Amino acid sequence: MNVSKVREWFPITDDYVYMNVANHGPPSLPVQDAVRGFLDDWDRLGRHGDRRVVEACERFAKLVHAEPDEVCAQPNTSMGLTAVAETLKWEAGMNVVTDDLENPANLYPWMAQRRKGVELRVVRGVEGEVKLEDIEEAVDDDTRAVAISHVQWLTGARSDLRTLSGICHDHGAYLVVDGIQAAGSLAVDVHRDDVDFYACGSYKWLLGPSGAGFLYVRDEIVESLEPPFFGYRGVSGRGVEGVEYKPNAKRMELGEPSYLSFVGTMAGMGMFLELGSEEIEDRVLKLSGMLHEGLRGLGVEMVSPSDEGLRSGVVSFSVGEDGALRDSLASAGFVVSMRAAGIRVSADFYNTEDEVERLLGIVEGFISERSSSPA
Numbered sequence: 001m002n003v004s005k006v007r008e009w010f011p012i013t014d015d016y017v018y019m020n021v022a023n024h025g026p027p028s029l030p031v032q033d034a035v036r037g038f039l040d041d042w043d044r045l046g047r048h049g050d051r052r053v054v055e056a057c058e059r060f061a062k063l064v065h066a067e068p069d070e071v072c073a074q075p076n077t078s079m080g081l082t083a084v085a086e087t088l089k090w091e092a093g094m095n096v097v098t099d100d101l102e103n104p105a106n107l108y109p110w111m112a113q114r115r116k117g118v119e120l121r122v123v124r125g126v127e128g129e130v131k132l133e134d135i136e137e138a139v140d141d142d143t144r145a146v147a148i149s150h151v152q153w154l155t156g157a158r159s160d161l162r163t164l165s166g167i168c169h170d171h172g173a174y175l176v177v178d179g180i181q182a183a184g185s186l187a188v189d190v191h192r193d194d195v196d197f198y199a200c201g202s203y204k205w206l207l208g209p210s211g212a213g214f215l216y217v218r219d220e221i222v223e224s225l226e227p228p229f230f231g232y233r234g235v236s237g238r239g240v241e242g243v244e245y246k247p248n249a250k251r252m253e254l255g256e257p258s259y260l261s262f263v264g265t266m267a268g269m270g271m272f273l274e275l276g277s278e279e280i281e282d283r284v285l286k287l288s289g290m291l292h293e294g295l296r297g298l299g300v301e302m303v304s305p306s307d308e309g310l311r312s313g314v315v316s317f318s319v320g321e322d323g324a325l326r327d328s329l330a331s332a333g334f335v336v337s338m339r340a341a342g343i344r345v346s347a348d349f350y351n352t353e354d355e356v357e358r359l360l361g362i363v364e365g366f367i368s369e370r371s372s373s374p375a
Helices: 003-007 029-040 042-063 077-087 108-116 132-138 161-170 259-275 277-297 322-331 353-372
Strands: 071-074 095-099 119-123 143-149 174-178 197-201 213-217 314-318 337-339 342-346
Touching: 029 042, 029 259, 042 071, 042 213, 042 259, 071 077, 077 108, 077 143, 077 174, 077 197, 077 213, 095 108, 095 132, 108 119, 108 143, 119 132, 132 143, 132 161, 143 161, 161 174, 259 277, 277 314, 277 353, 322 337, 322 342, 322 353
Parallel strands: 095 119, 095 143, 143 174, 174 197
Antiparallel strands: 071 213, 197 213, 314 342, 337 342
């Protein structure tokens, strides 16, 4: 990968060290150009923007190794997960297994099922990860779904989807995955991992504007799904005499999408397909590996787990005075996030080894200064 060339796509790299993709992807020239081009053609396109939404879904399908008909448009990750939760057929006494490391976006849709008599089983994370054996112990023949993130939003722990899907299917349950912290940074293959549902939004690692999202639905199960809501995009034919759901994942769609958001996100995904998902994953994991090793060498408290097999583009740590450290990093031009557990750093393929070393140098200087200051 020619990183110098890639950085030309991201003007922000001229002024800042942007390591905050887990919060929001930075603006890029390909995305800006795509959105401007759509606006310039708006008067001629009319409603033909719908074709761009279809093309964006096809591009996401390619990114996660799915078939085009297995992917539908959603406004964001939360709505994709909610669509799944509300569509599954529930009976009192069934349960959902999730964990306490999840972002609320992957908790609220399942908490809402309690009103139907569904039990929410919450597995406790251990040192930043959810243990497979704890998930397996919580799942039984009354489990309808296991809801988990491909990459945990705070700790960066990567889930073993293939093993999880085996646990689910052994008990007749579905594996529902929040993929917003993985797709675009890791090589995703929903068929290889036998995933049932995979929801992802546009504005983080997919590097698009807010307002677009995608939901993968495994083809073998789609005919059994009857969404409790439907709109013109999800049905074949119209009229008060009745409608039929579309025969694929598109039945989960509702109404008018945000065309601009899908146009921009399609351009963001175009960068991944041009560079190659495997190459991007290698790059992201190389940079996060440097962060892991460097931070551990400095003796900071790691929020992210140490196991290399669990690593992703998200690295979180704490020095005890995280607000002050965040300010020091900001003064040096670094854009990172501060969360309740500490500092969260998320470097992407356009970042450099030198930027990682500079961040580690600032952290080292901060620790040294604090340790030498009088009590």
